[in-house]
Amino acid sequence: MKWHHYADDFVVLGWKRFVGDWSYTPELLGSELRNGSFSTLHKVSEGKDSWELLIKGTDDLRAPSLESFRALVGATFSISRKNWNSLGGYNPIFTTGEDNELGWRALLGGMRFVPERQALSWHLGISTVEVHTDTVIAHNRPLFAHHVPAMSYLRANDQLTWTVPENYIVADCRSMPAESFKNMVNEFLADESGQARFLLIGNWKALTARYKVTEDSLKELREINRWIAGDSRFSCEESASEKKLLISEILQRFDEPSTPFFYFTEGAIDPVIRFAALRHRISKSGNGLEGVVDSKDQRTFVIYAPALGRANRAGGNVYRNIQELWGMRWSEISQVDFSKSLSTNNLLPLVRIAFRAAKKIRNLSDFTKLLKKARQVLKKTISK
Structure with a gap:
């Protein structure tokens, strides 16, 4: 043709x-x-x-x-x-x-x-x-x-586990409280039809060292590790570095060919954040990326897979390609209405x-x- x-x-x-x-x-x-x-x-x-x-x-x-x-x-x-x-x-x-x-x-x-x-x-x-x-x-x-x-x-x-989940989440757990982690995970896992898989970044090897329960500098990461033990929906990536992940490094980790939505979050996730509301924003705006930043410069965002796929095919700077080919929007958390979410119907x-x-x-x-x-x-x- x-x-x-x-x-x-x-x-x-x-x-x-x-x-x-x-x-x-x-x-x-x-x-x-x-x-x-x-x-x-x-x-x-x-x-x-x-x-x-x-x-x-x-x-x-x-x-x-x-x-x-x-x-x-x-x-x-x-x-x-x-x-x-x-x-x-x-x-x-x-x-x-x-x-x-x-x-x-x-x-x-x-x-x-x-x-x-x-x-x-x-x-x-x-x-x-x-x-x-x-x-x-x-x-x-x-x-x-x-x-x-x-x-x-x-x-x-x-009540089945689907081969291809609707959501793939990369979570930087290096400074994430266990409570923030559980709140984030529970929101995704409550969607039984969509389902989710997670890539967790942290200094996991450090957890093998001897420690004192009452003086554990890794207690939050250790608790996260114990909550996910035995659950195949979670994968762990080792990172002992304290450097903040670059956006290009994050995008490289979104590699699930049939999954339509990719998310990233880090640190102490603001309790007001609702990932379903971010999904609603990106579906309404038609942008390739919708993200929020808090007062500590901690990022949470969602990417639409077709936008990422086309940006990767275009070659060059993937983040810039998303912006030019699909559009993106970053907002302060206070500017976003997290009460809105997609209808499941x-x-x-x-x-x-x-x-x-x-x-x-x-x-x-x-x-x-x-x-x-x-x-x-x-x-x-x-x-x-």
């Missing part, structure tokens, strides 16, 4: 149509292809309403959201070999839906989706998903729940499901089944 010569991070998306009836032979097909009149063979076709709504609702993906990964359809996209290899291609555990999962990784990797309406394709007959909806959805639900955090409604009410997936299901209604029985499924999904989503 065209457009790849403009930028090497484009994923070009063709326009897919579905044909219910066709009568041409392979010979006629070959002839029309040679004559350049292939499109005249399909006088009646229909598109995917939910897919086209996604494209139009994001200004042709110029303003993508985390839902935009659904725009990548296996039969109609093109990508450079270099980018295909950097993503690792399709995830082999997906028998169907592999294109959506690839789209998720491409989006978070900072690639730009470019729809091309003139790149037409036709699917002869109804798709497998439409014909065997219940079977395909039942097959794909656990895989998508594990690998695509944006499908949070699939994780609702399940993500209605975009429900709209997509409704479009798909409504097109299958042929009789009263189908309509009754649709209402039953809608109640089930709403119940799971609202219960969060």
Whole structure:
């Protein structure tokens, strides 16, 4: 497809149509292809309403959201070999839906989706998903729940540990009180559908030395270490240095390919800080980074993974790239309203499901089944 010569991070998306009836032979097909009149063979076709709504609702993906990964359809996209290899291609555990999962990784990797309406394709007959909806959805639900955090409604009410968490937190624990640490961790772990993994920076080796309980200069770090013992969600990085981490050093530690939100915090975290509120700010502003600084110059911030992915691909100073390509905002803690946080009811997936299901209604029985499924999904989503 065209457009790849403009930028090497484009994923070009063709326009897919579905044909219910066709009568041409392979010979006629070959002839029309040679004559350049292939499109005249399909006088009646229909598109995917939910897919086209996604494209139009994001200004042709110029303003993508985390839902935009659904725009990548296996039969109609093109990508450079270099980018295909950097993503690792399709995830082999997906028998169907592999294109959506690839789209998720491409989006978070900072690639730009470019729809091309003139790149037409036709699917002869109804798709497998439409014909065997219940079977395909039942097959794909656990895989998508594990690998695509944006499908949070699939994780609702399940007490499982997901393969890919929604949040990745780097915490500099070298001067962090254990109480601050626990408050921070408990906020993230309260989100059972999103879930989180943590990288903790501290002088962990020093904890192996002999010490006196009543005169323990490392008592806060030691308590943190004991709270996380045996919990695989926490990894520790050794640092005996007292130097403050540079922003470039922090960004290098955000290396979780399918995780959409990265956080950093350090020191005695101000009790007023709510990480969900920072998430709300970055989702509302469209910036690549939203951060706060306290009176001791201690930083807490969140980064949107697609912004970081694109900044890394651009080369050079990653922090400056985020600022120039996506935007960022730093604020004093007193300037931020931490009472605002995201609603957990993500209605975009429900709209997509409704479009798909409504097109299958042929009789009263189908309509009754649709209402039953809608109640089930709403119940799971609202219960969060």
